[in-house]
Amino acid sequence: MGLITILLNIFLPPLSVALNKGIGMDLLINILLTILGVIPGIIHAFYVTSR
Structure with missing residues (x-):
């Protein structure tokens, strides 16, 4: 899991899941x-x- 994914998970969870x-x-x-x-x-x- 990269830094960008972690930041998106924290600040924009739906966008992270969609991507x-x-x-x-x-x-x-x-x-x-x-x-x-x-x-x-x-x-x-x-x-x-993480899956």
Whole structure:
């Protein structure tokens, strides 16, 4: 995982997921989690980009 990915995970979680996995269910889940709370969105982004 590179520095750019880590920074995107922290500051723009949905963009990071979209760049790594494309537009799909992971992106929709991340958008929902980011809307509900930023921390769950960040955690999900790290989980998705580390797989």
